Amino acid sequence: MSSSAHFSESQSFQQQSNEFVSWLEANPDVKVNPKIMLADLRSTGAGRGVVARTNISEGEELFSIPRSLILAVQNSQLKTLLPQDIEALGPWLSLMLVMIYEYLQGEQSRWSPYFRVLPTRFDTLMFWSPAELAELQASAIVDKIGKQGADESILGSIAPIVKANPNLFQPVNGLSSYEGDAGTATLLELAHVMGSLIMAYAFDIEKAEEDDDEPEGSNDGYMTDDEEEQLSKGMVPLADLLNADADRNNARLYQEEEALVMKAIKPIQEGEEIFNDYGEIPRADLLRRYGYVTDNYASYDVVEFSLADICQAAGLLNSYVESQPRLQLLEEHDLLDDGYVIPRPSPTDTLQDILPIELLALLTTLCQSQEEFEQRRSKNKPPKPAIETPQAGLLYKVLQTKQSRYATSLAHDMQLLSSLTPPQADTALEGSSRRLKMALQVRIGEKEILQAIQRMLDSLASNGSLKRTANGDHDSRQSKAARY
Numbered sequence: 001m002s003s004s005a006h007f008s009e010s011q012s013f014q015q016q017s018n019e020f021v022s023w024l025e026a027n028p029d030v031k032v033n034p035k036i037m038l039a040d041l042r043s044t045g046a047g048r049g050v051v052a053r054t055n056i057s058e059g060e061e062l063f064s065i066p067r068s069l070i071l072a073v074q075n076s077q078l079k080t081l082l083p084q085d086i087e088a089l090g091p092w093l094s095l096m097l098v099m100i101y102e103y104l105q106g107e108q109s110r111w112s113p114y115f116r117v118l119p120t121r122f123d124t125l126m127f128w129s130p131a132e133l134a135e136l137q138a139s140a141i142v143d144k145i146g147k148q149g150a151d152e153s154i155l156g157s158i159a160p161i162v163k164a165n166p167n168l169f170q171p172v173n174g175l176s177s178y179e180g181d182a183g184t185a186t187l188l189e190l191a192h193v194m195g196s197l198i199m200a201y202a203f204d205i206e207k208a209e210e211d212d213d214e215p216e217g218s219n220d221g222y223m224t225d226d227e228e229e230q231l232s233k234g235m236v237p238l239a240d241l242l243n244a245d246a247d248r249n250n251a252r253l254y255q256e257e258e259a260l261v262m263k264a265i266k267p268i269q270e271g272e273e274i275f276n277d278y279g280e281i282p283r284a285d286l287l288r289r290y291g292y293v294t295d296n297y298a299s300y301d302v303v304e305f306s307l308a309d310i311c312q313a314a315g316l317l318n319s320y321v322e323s324q325p326r327l328q329l330l331e332e333h334d335l336l337d338d339g340y341v342i343p344r345p346s347p348t349d350t351l352q353d354i355l356p357i358e359l360l361a362l363l364t365t366l367c368q369s370q371e372e373f374e375q376r377r378s379k380n381k382p383p384k385p386a387i388e389t390p391q392a393g394l395l396y397k398v399l400q401t402k403q404s405r406y407a408t409s410l411a412h413d414m415q416l417l418s419s420l421t422p423p424q425a426d427t428a429l430e431g432s433s434r435r436l437k438m439a440l441q442v443r444i445g446e447k448e449i450l451q452a453i454q455r456m457l458d459s460l461a462s463n464g465s466l467k468r469t470a471n472g473d474h475d476s477r478q479s480k481a482a483r484y
Contacts, residue, residue, distance in 0.1 A: 072234030360385030
Protein backbone atom coordinates (compact mmCIF):
# COMPACT_ATOMS: atom_id res chain seq x y z
CA MET A 1 0.00 0.00 0.00
CA SER A 2 1.57 3.27 -1.09
CA SER A 3 0.59 6.66 0.26
CA SER A 4 2.07 9.88 1.58
CA ALA A 5 1.33 8.53 5.04
CA HIS A 6 2.95 5.18 4.35
CA PHE A 7 6.40 5.14 5.86
CA SER A 8 9.23 4.68 3.40
CA GLU A 9 10.43 1.12 3.02
CA SER A 10 13.84 2.46 2.07
CA GLN A 11 14.57 3.03 5.72
CA SER A 12 16.74 0.27 7.03
CA PHE A 13 15.26 -2.36 9.28
CA GLN A 14 17.73 -1.43 11.99
CA GLN A 15 17.07 2.30 11.63
CA GLN A 16 13.38 1.72 12.19
CA SER A 17 14.18 -0.33 15.28
CA ASN A 18 16.53 2.35 16.60
CA GLU A 19 13.94 5.09 16.11
CA PHE A 20 11.33 3.00 17.88
CA VAL A 21 13.63 2.43 20.86
CA SER A 22 14.48 6.16 20.97
CA TRP A 23 10.76 6.95 20.93
CA LEU A 24 10.20 4.66 23.89
CA GLU A 25 13.14 6.12 25.80
CA ALA A 26 11.84 9.65 25.21
CA ASN A 27 8.80 8.86 27.33
CA PRO A 28 9.81 9.27 30.99
CA ASP A 29 7.19 6.79 32.16
CA VAL A 30 8.50 3.96 30.00
CA LYS A 31 10.84 1.62 31.83
CA VAL A 32 13.01 -0.79 29.86
CA ASN A 33 15.34 -3.13 31.66
CA PRO A 34 18.89 -2.59 30.29
CA LYS A 35 19.28 -6.37 30.33
CA ILE A 36 17.09 -6.69 27.21
CA MET A 37 17.38 -5.43 23.65
CA LEU A 38 15.36 -5.37 20.44
CA ALA A 39 17.04 -7.73 17.99
CA ASP A 40 17.01 -8.41 14.25
CA LEU A 41 15.97 -12.07 13.96
CA ARG A 42 15.19 -12.15 10.26
CA SER A 43 17.88 -14.78 9.68
CA THR A 44 15.69 -17.22 11.63
CA GLY A 45 12.47 -16.04 10.00
CA ALA A 46 11.32 -14.33 13.20
CA GLY A 47 11.54 -10.66 12.16
CA ARG A 48 12.07 -8.52 15.23
CA GLY A 49 12.31 -9.99 18.69
CA VAL A 50 13.50 -9.22 22.20
CA VAL A 51 16.68 -10.86 23.49
CA ALA A 52 18.42 -10.93 26.87
CA ARG A 53 21.72 -9.04 26.99
CA THR A 54 22.62 -10.69 30.30
CA ASN A 55 21.06 -13.22 32.64
CA ILE A 56 17.61 -12.32 33.97
CA SER A 57 16.04 -13.68 37.14
CA GLU A 58 12.56 -15.13 37.44
CA GLY A 59 10.06 -12.40 38.37
CA GLU A 60 12.28 -9.60 37.12
CA GLU A 61 10.57 -6.74 35.26
CA LEU A 62 11.55 -6.61 31.60
CA PHE A 63 9.74 -3.42 30.69
CA SER A 64 6.82 -1.26 31.72
CA ILE A 65 4.59 0.62 29.26
CA PRO A 66 2.37 3.37 30.72
CA ARG A 67 -1.31 3.15 29.90
CA SER A 68 -1.10 6.59 28.29
CA LEU A 69 1.21 5.22 25.58
CA ILE A 70 -1.06 2.37 24.53
CA LEU A 71 -2.47 2.88 21.04
CA ALA A 72 -6.11 2.82 22.07
CA VAL A 73 -9.33 4.73 21.53
CA GLN A 74 -8.99 6.47 24.91
CA ASN A 75 -5.56 7.89 23.98
CA SER A 76 -6.26 9.12 20.45
CA GLN A 77 -7.32 12.64 19.50
CA LEU A 78 -9.86 11.14 17.13
CA LYS A 79 -12.14 10.50 20.07
CA THR A 80 -12.65 14.26 20.49
CA LEU A 81 -12.59 15.17 16.78
CA LEU A 82 -15.62 13.14 15.76
CA PRO A 83 -19.16 14.11 16.79
CA GLN A 84 -20.21 10.51 17.48
CA ASP A 85 -19.10 8.22 20.27
CA ILE A 86 -16.76 5.90 18.42
CA GLU A 87 -16.57 3.53 21.38
CA ALA A 88 -20.15 2.60 20.52
CA LEU A 89 -18.70 0.76 17.52
CA GLY A 90 -17.33 -1.86 19.92
CA PRO A 91 -13.73 -2.67 20.85
CA TRP A 92 -12.67 -4.08 17.48
CA LEU A 93 -14.11 -1.52 15.09
CA SER A 94 -13.39 1.49 17.29
CA LEU A 95 -9.71 0.55 17.54
CA MET A 96 -9.61 -0.16 13.82
CA LEU A 97 -10.96 3.32 13.10
CA VAL A 98 -8.46 4.94 15.44
CA MET A 99 -5.57 3.04 13.87
CA ILE A 100 -6.65 4.08 10.37
CA TYR A 101 -6.73 7.68 11.54
CA GLU A 102 -3.35 7.55 13.28
CA TYR A 103 -1.73 5.70 10.37
CA LEU A 104 -2.96 8.31 7.89
CA GLN A 105 -1.56 11.07 10.10
CA GLY A 106 1.92 9.88 9.12
CA GLU A 107 4.65 11.69 11.01
CA GLN A 108 2.04 13.80 12.78
CA SER A 109 0.86 10.79 14.68
CA ARG A 110 2.14 10.32 18.18
CA TRP A 111 2.69 6.65 17.33
CA SER A 112 4.51 7.11 13.99
CA PRO A 113 7.75 5.36 15.13
CA TYR A 114 5.61 2.50 16.40
CA PHE A 115 3.80 2.09 13.08
CA ARG A 116 7.17 1.83 11.33
CA VAL A 117 8.02 -1.40 13.14
CA LEU A 118 4.62 -2.97 12.53
CA PRO A 119 4.09 -5.10 9.40
CA THR A 120 1.85 -4.06 6.53
CA ARG A 121 1.89 -7.43 4.75
CA PHE A 122 0.45 -10.56 6.31
CA ASP A 123 0.16 -14.29 5.83
CA THR A 124 -3.04 -14.48 7.87
CA LEU A 125 -5.80 -16.36 6.06
CA MET A 126 -7.72 -13.14 5.46
CA PHE A 127 -5.12 -12.35 2.75
CA TRP A 128 -4.89 -15.77 1.07
CA SER A 129 -6.16 -16.27 -2.48
CA PRO A 130 -8.88 -18.86 -3.19
CA ALA A 131 -6.24 -21.16 -4.68
CA GLU A 132 -4.07 -20.86 -1.57
CA LEU A 133 -7.03 -21.48 0.73
CA ALA A 134 -7.85 -24.60 -1.28
CA GLU A 135 -4.56 -26.08 -0.04
CA LEU A 136 -6.10 -26.30 3.43
CA GLN A 137 -8.50 -28.85 1.91
CA ALA A 138 -11.15 -29.95 4.44
CA SER A 139 -9.85 -27.97 7.40
CA ALA A 140 -12.68 -26.32 9.32
CA ILE A 141 -10.49 -23.23 9.72
CA VAL A 142 -11.48 -22.09 6.21
CA ASP A 143 -15.04 -21.46 7.41
CA LYS A 144 -13.77 -19.37 10.32
CA ILE A 145 -11.93 -16.70 8.36
CA GLY A 146 -14.97 -14.46 8.22
CA LYS A 147 -13.80 -12.13 5.44
CA GLN A 148 -17.30 -11.45 4.16
CA GLY A 149 -18.55 -10.57 7.63
CA ALA A 150 -15.52 -8.37 8.23
CA ASP A 151 -16.10 -6.58 4.91
CA GLU A 152 -19.73 -5.96 5.83
CA SER A 153 -18.75 -4.54 9.24
CA ILE A 154 -16.14 -2.26 7.71
CA LEU A 155 -18.44 -1.02 4.96
CA GLY A 156 -21.35 -0.57 7.34
CA SER A 157 -19.58 1.09 10.27
CA ILE A 158 -16.08 2.31 9.35
CA ALA A 159 -16.54 3.50 5.76
CA PRO A 160 -19.39 5.97 6.45
CA ILE A 161 -17.35 7.72 9.15
CA VAL A 162 -14.22 7.89 7.00
CA LYS A 163 -16.09 9.18 3.95
CA ALA A 164 -17.98 11.76 5.98
CA ASN A 165 -14.76 13.20 7.44
CA PRO A 166 -12.26 13.67 4.57
CA ASN A 167 -10.44 16.32 6.60
CA LEU A 168 -9.53 13.69 9.19
CA PHE A 169 -8.88 10.72 6.88
CA GLN A 170 -6.47 11.58 4.12
CA PRO A 171 -7.03 9.61 0.88
CA VAL A 172 -4.14 7.37 -0.19
CA ASN A 173 -2.84 5.85 -3.43
CA GLY A 174 -3.44 9.11 -5.34
CA LEU A 175 -7.16 9.05 -4.72
CA SER A 176 -9.06 12.29 -4.25
CA SER A 177 -11.51 10.62 -1.86
CA TYR A 178 -12.69 7.26 -0.59
CA GLU A 179 -15.87 7.50 -2.67
CA GLY A 180 -16.45 5.18 -5.62
CA ASP A 181 -15.30 1.62 -6.20
CA ALA A 182 -11.58 2.43 -6.13
CA GLY A 183 -11.89 4.41 -2.93
CA THR A 184 -13.95 1.72 -1.24
CA ALA A 185 -11.51 -1.01 -2.26
CA THR A 186 -8.57 0.99 -0.93
CA LEU A 187 -10.34 1.68 2.33
CA LEU A 188 -11.19 -2.00 2.71
CA GLU A 189 -7.54 -2.93 2.18
CA LEU A 190 -6.38 -0.38 4.75
CA ALA A 191 -9.00 -1.53 7.26
CA HIS A 192 -7.98 -5.17 6.83
CA VAL A 193 -4.36 -4.26 7.50
CA MET A 194 -5.37 -2.58 10.75
CA GLY A 195 -7.73 -5.43 11.61
CA SER A 196 -4.94 -7.92 11.08
CA LEU A 197 -2.60 -5.90 13.31
CA ILE A 198 -5.27 -5.91 16.01
CA MET A 199 -5.83 -9.64 15.61
CA ALA A 200 -2.12 -10.43 15.81
CA TYR A 201 -0.89 -7.89 18.33
CA ALA A 202 -3.63 -6.20 20.36
CA PHE A 203 -4.29 -6.98 24.00
CA ASP A 204 -7.52 -6.85 25.95
CA ILE A 205 -7.15 -3.84 28.22
CA GLU A 206 -8.87 -3.87 31.58
CA LYS A 207 -9.84 -0.64 33.29
CA ALA A 208 -7.23 0.41 35.80
CA GLU A 209 -9.50 0.09 38.81
CA GLU A 210 -10.29 -3.50 37.83
CA ASP A 211 -6.67 -4.51 37.36
CA ASP A 212 -5.07 -7.29 39.30
CA ASP A 213 -2.04 -9.47 38.93
CA GLU A 214 -3.60 -11.84 36.44
CA PRO A 215 -1.54 -12.19 33.24
CA GLU A 216 -2.98 -10.75 30.07
CA GLY A 217 -2.76 -12.53 26.72
CA SER A 218 -3.42 -11.56 23.13
CA ASN A 219 -6.94 -11.49 21.73
CA ASP A 220 -8.51 -14.58 20.29
CA GLY A 221 -9.39 -13.62 16.75
CA TYR A 222 -10.44 -11.11 14.11
CA MET A 223 -13.88 -10.98 15.66
CA THR A 224 -14.41 -12.08 19.23
CA ASP A 225 -17.41 -13.48 21.04
CA ASP A 226 -19.78 -11.33 23.11
CA GLU A 227 -17.96 -11.85 26.37
CA GLU A 228 -14.55 -10.94 24.99
CA GLU A 229 -16.03 -7.93 23.17
CA GLN A 230 -16.72 -6.24 26.52
CA LEU A 231 -13.04 -5.44 27.11
CA SER A 232 -11.46 -2.56 25.22
CA LYS A 233 -8.48 -3.38 23.05
CA GLY A 234 -5.16 -1.65 22.64
CA MET A 235 -1.81 -1.98 20.93
CA VAL A 236 0.95 -2.15 23.55
CA PRO A 237 4.28 -0.96 22.11
CA LEU A 238 7.19 -3.37 22.65
CA ALA A 239 4.96 -6.00 24.28
CA ASP A 240 3.73 -7.02 20.85
CA LEU A 241 7.25 -7.37 19.45
CA LEU A 242 7.89 -10.45 21.56
CA ASN A 243 7.61 -13.60 19.49
CA ALA A 244 5.47 -16.42 20.85
CA ASP A 245 6.50 -19.97 21.61
CA ALA A 246 4.45 -22.59 23.44
CA ASP A 247 7.52 -24.48 24.66
CA ARG A 248 9.90 -21.64 25.39
CA ASN A 249 7.48 -19.13 26.92
CA ASN A 250 9.45 -17.23 29.56
CA ALA A 251 7.61 -13.91 29.95
CA ARG A 252 4.09 -12.67 30.64
CA LEU A 253 2.31 -9.32 30.54
CA TYR A 254 0.62 -8.13 33.73
CA GLN A 255 -1.84 -5.26 34.04
CA GLU A 256 -1.13 -2.84 36.86
CA GLU A 257 -2.69 0.44 37.98
CA GLU A 258 -0.62 2.81 35.83
CA ALA A 259 1.13 0.51 33.37
CA LEU A 260 1.30 -2.85 31.63
CA VAL A 261 4.37 -4.70 32.83
CA MET A 262 6.20 -7.59 31.16
CA LYS A 263 7.88 -9.90 33.67
CA ALA A 264 10.11 -12.95 33.37
CA ILE A 265 8.28 -16.06 34.54
CA LYS A 266 11.44 -18.16 34.62
CA PRO A 267 15.20 -17.48 34.55
CA ILE A 268 16.39 -16.22 31.15
CA GLN A 269 19.97 -16.73 30.06
CA GLU A 270 22.19 -14.24 28.22
CA GLY A 271 21.48 -14.32 24.49
CA GLU A 272 18.19 -16.16 24.95
CA GLU A 273 15.13 -14.82 23.16
CA ILE A 274 12.22 -13.67 25.30
CA PHE A 275 8.91 -15.29 24.35
CA ASN A 276 5.30 -14.61 25.14
CA ASP A 277 2.69 -17.32 24.61
CA TYR A 278 -0.62 -17.32 22.76
CA GLY A 279 -2.02 -20.13 24.88
CA GLU A 280 -3.01 -23.63 23.82
CA ILE A 281 -4.24 -22.98 20.29
CA PRO A 282 -4.04 -25.30 17.27
CA ARG A 283 -1.76 -24.50 14.37
CA ALA A 284 -4.78 -23.79 12.18
CA ASP A 285 -5.80 -20.94 14.50
CA LEU A 286 -2.18 -19.82 14.78
CA LEU A 287 -2.21 -19.42 11.01
CA ARG A 288 -5.60 -17.72 10.92
CA ARG A 289 -4.81 -15.19 13.63
CA TYR A 290 -1.08 -14.62 13.38
CA GLY A 291 -0.07 -15.74 9.90
CA TYR A 292 2.50 -18.36 10.75
CA VAL A 293 2.81 -22.00 11.78
CA THR A 294 5.26 -23.64 14.13
CA ASP A 295 5.56 -27.26 15.16
CA ASN A 296 5.80 -26.12 18.78
CA TYR A 297 2.01 -25.85 18.70
CA ALA A 298 1.42 -29.22 16.99
CA SER A 299 0.34 -30.83 20.26
CA TYR A 300 -2.63 -28.43 20.33
CA ASP A 301 -3.91 -29.39 16.88
CA VAL A 302 -7.58 -30.35 16.58
CA VAL A 303 -9.97 -31.72 14.01
CA GLU A 304 -13.61 -30.67 13.82
CA PHE A 305 -16.68 -32.68 12.85
CA SER A 306 -19.66 -30.60 11.75
CA LEU A 307 -23.17 -31.17 13.01
CA ALA A 308 -24.35 -31.38 9.40
CA ASP A 309 -21.94 -34.23 8.60
CA ILE A 310 -22.92 -36.14 11.72
CA CYS A 311 -26.61 -35.81 10.94
CA GLN A 312 -26.05 -36.89 7.36
CA ALA A 313 -24.10 -39.95 8.51
CA ALA A 314 -27.01 -40.81 10.81
CA GLY A 315 -29.46 -40.66 7.92
CA LEU A 316 -31.16 -37.40 8.85
CA LEU A 317 -32.25 -35.33 5.88
CA ASN A 318 -31.01 -32.11 7.43
CA SER A 319 -29.56 -30.66 10.60
CA TYR A 320 -32.20 -27.97 11.13
CA VAL A 321 -32.96 -28.07 14.83
CA GLU A 322 -36.56 -26.99 14.36
CA SER A 323 -37.34 -30.07 12.26
CA GLN A 324 -35.42 -32.61 14.33
CA PRO A 325 -36.85 -33.53 17.77
CA ARG A 326 -33.62 -35.28 18.74
CA LEU A 327 -31.62 -32.14 18.11
CA GLN A 328 -34.22 -30.05 19.90
CA LEU A 329 -33.84 -32.15 23.04
CA LEU A 330 -30.08 -31.68 23.02
CA GLU A 331 -30.38 -27.95 22.39
CA GLU A 332 -32.75 -27.56 25.32
CA HIS A 333 -30.03 -29.03 27.53
CA ASP A 334 -27.24 -26.97 25.97
CA LEU A 335 -25.67 -30.07 24.44
CA LEU A 336 -25.84 -29.11 20.77
CA ASP A 337 -23.09 -27.39 18.78
CA ASP A 338 -22.53 -26.55 15.12
CA GLY A 339 -19.22 -28.38 15.27
CA TYR A 340 -17.35 -30.70 17.60
CA VAL A 341 -13.64 -30.24 18.21
CA ILE A 342 -11.47 -33.28 18.93
CA PRO A 343 -7.92 -32.66 20.17
CA ARG A 344 -4.79 -34.56 19.25
CA PRO A 345 -4.73 -37.56 21.61
CA SER A 346 -1.79 -38.25 23.86
CA PRO A 347 -0.35 -41.80 23.95
CA THR A 348 -2.34 -42.55 27.10
CA ASP A 349 -5.67 -41.04 26.01
CA THR A 350 -8.71 -43.20 25.36
CA LEU A 351 -11.46 -42.34 22.92
CA GLN A 352 -13.64 -41.24 25.82
CA ASP A 353 -10.86 -38.89 26.94
CA ILE A 354 -10.81 -36.91 23.70
CA LEU A 355 -14.44 -36.95 22.56
CA PRO A 356 -16.41 -33.94 23.87
CA ILE A 357 -19.34 -34.85 26.09
CA GLU A 358 -21.61 -32.95 23.68
CA LEU A 359 -20.46 -35.13 20.79
CA LEU A 360 -21.03 -38.32 22.78
CA ALA A 361 -24.50 -37.08 23.71
CA LEU A 362 -25.28 -36.36 20.05
CA LEU A 363 -24.02 -39.75 18.86
CA THR A 364 -26.00 -41.51 21.58
CA THR A 365 -29.18 -39.58 20.82
CA LEU A 366 -28.95 -40.27 17.10
CA CYS A 367 -28.36 -43.97 17.75
CA GLN A 368 -31.37 -44.43 20.03
CA SER A 369 -34.42 -46.31 18.85
CA GLN A 370 -37.56 -44.24 18.51
CA GLU A 371 -38.94 -45.88 21.65
CA GLU A 372 -35.84 -45.08 23.69
CA PHE A 373 -35.80 -41.50 22.45
CA GLU A 374 -39.49 -40.96 23.24
CA GLN A 375 -38.92 -42.21 26.78
CA ARG A 376 -36.10 -39.74 27.26
CA ARG A 377 -38.04 -36.89 25.71
CA SER A 378 -41.08 -37.58 27.91
CA LYS A 379 -38.84 -37.18 30.94
CA ASN A 380 -37.06 -34.19 29.35
CA LYS A 381 -33.72 -35.88 29.96
CA PRO A 382 -30.87 -36.21 27.46
CA PRO A 383 -29.35 -39.66 27.08
CA LYS A 384 -26.37 -40.76 29.11
CA PRO A 385 -23.38 -40.27 26.77
CA ALA A 386 -21.64 -43.51 25.86
CA ILE A 387 -19.34 -45.00 23.25
CA GLU A 388 -20.93 -48.33 22.41
CA THR A 389 -21.11 -50.20 19.12
CA PRO A 390 -23.83 -48.01 17.51
CA GLN A 391 -22.09 -44.77 18.49
CA ALA A 392 -18.73 -46.10 17.31
CA GLY A 393 -20.24 -47.14 13.99
CA LEU A 394 -21.76 -43.72 13.47
CA LEU A 395 -18.53 -41.98 14.46
CA TYR A 396 -16.65 -44.14 11.98
CA LYS A 397 -18.97 -43.05 9.18
CA VAL A 398 -18.40 -39.42 10.13
CA LEU A 399 -14.67 -40.05 10.19
CA GLN A 400 -14.75 -41.55 6.70
CA THR A 401 -16.75 -38.60 5.40
CA LYS A 402 -14.22 -36.15 6.84
CA GLN A 403 -11.25 -38.08 5.47
CA SER A 404 -12.78 -38.22 2.00
CA ARG A 405 -12.89 -34.43 1.85
CA TYR A 406 -9.10 -34.16 2.00
CA ALA A 407 -7.85 -34.39 -1.56
CA THR A 408 -4.53 -36.02 -0.68
CA SER A 409 -3.33 -38.68 1.71
CA LEU A 410 -1.27 -38.13 4.83
CA ALA A 411 1.66 -39.99 3.26
CA HIS A 412 1.52 -37.76 0.18
CA ASP A 413 1.47 -34.61 2.31
CA MET A 414 4.39 -35.77 4.43
CA GLN A 415 6.44 -36.46 1.33
CA LEU A 416 5.54 -33.11 -0.22
CA LEU A 417 6.40 -31.26 2.98
CA SER A 418 9.80 -32.90 3.27
CA SER A 419 10.62 -32.18 -0.37
CA LEU A 420 9.36 -28.60 -0.37
CA THR A 421 12.40 -27.23 1.38
CA PRO A 422 14.97 -28.43 3.90
CA PRO A 423 14.35 -27.10 7.43
CA GLN A 424 17.46 -24.92 7.38
CA ALA A 425 16.17 -23.11 4.29
CA ASP A 426 12.85 -22.21 5.89
CA THR A 427 13.37 -18.48 5.62
CA ALA A 428 14.03 -18.73 1.87
CA LEU A 429 10.44 -19.68 1.13
CA GLU A 430 8.50 -16.88 -0.49
CA GLY A 431 4.85 -16.11 -1.12
CA SER A 432 2.79 -19.07 -2.26
CA SER A 433 5.50 -21.61 -1.43
CA ARG A 434 5.57 -20.42 2.16
CA ARG A 435 1.80 -20.53 2.35
CA LEU A 436 1.72 -24.01 0.81
CA LYS A 437 4.09 -25.24 3.49
CA MET A 438 1.93 -23.80 6.24
CA ALA A 439 -1.20 -25.32 4.71
CA LEU A 440 0.56 -28.67 4.59
CA GLN A 441 1.48 -28.44 8.26
CA VAL A 442 -2.11 -27.66 9.20
CA ARG A 443 -3.73 -30.40 7.15
CA ILE A 444 -1.08 -32.97 8.16
CA GLY A 445 -1.89 -32.29 11.81
CA GLU A 446 -5.59 -32.81 11.19
CA LYS A 447 -5.04 -36.01 9.20
CA GLU A 448 -2.83 -37.38 11.95
CA ILE A 449 -5.68 -36.87 14.42
CA LEU A 450 -8.15 -38.55 12.09
CA GLN A 451 -5.86 -41.55 11.77
CA ALA A 452 -5.43 -41.67 15.54
CA ILE A 453 -9.21 -41.71 16.01
CA GLN A 454 -9.49 -44.48 13.44
CA ARG A 455 -6.87 -46.56 15.27
CA MET A 456 -8.74 -46.05 18.53
CA LEU A 457 -12.01 -47.21 16.97
CA ASP A 458 -10.29 -50.22 15.40
CA SER A 459 -8.75 -51.10 18.73
CA LEU A 460 -12.08 -50.91 20.54
CA ALA A 461 -13.69 -53.14 17.94
CA SER A 462 -10.88 -55.70 17.92
CA ASN A 463 -10.53 -56.10 21.68
CA GLY A 464 -14.25 -56.33 22.39
CA SER A 465 -14.44 -53.13 24.42
CA LEU A 466 -17.59 -51.98 22.65
CA LYS A 467 -20.92 -52.96 24.14
CA ARG A 468 -23.84 -54.04 22.01
CA THR A 469 -27.22 -52.70 23.07
CA ALA A 470 -30.01 -55.14 23.63
CA ASN A 471 -32.47 -53.27 21.46
CA GLY A 472 -32.89 -54.94 18.09
CA ASP A 473 -33.47 -51.57 16.40
CA HIS A 474 -29.69 -51.10 16.42
CA ASP A 475 -28.89 -54.24 14.44
CA SER A 476 -28.21 -52.40 11.20
CA ARG A 477 -25.83 -50.01 12.90
CA GLN A 478 -24.08 -52.85 14.69
CA SER A 479 -23.40 -54.64 11.45
CA LYS A 480 -21.93 -51.48 9.94
CA ALA A 481 -19.74 -50.92 12.96
CA ALA A 482 -18.47 -54.49 12.80
CA ARG A 483 -17.13 -53.92 9.29
CA TYR A 484 -14.65 -51.23 10.28
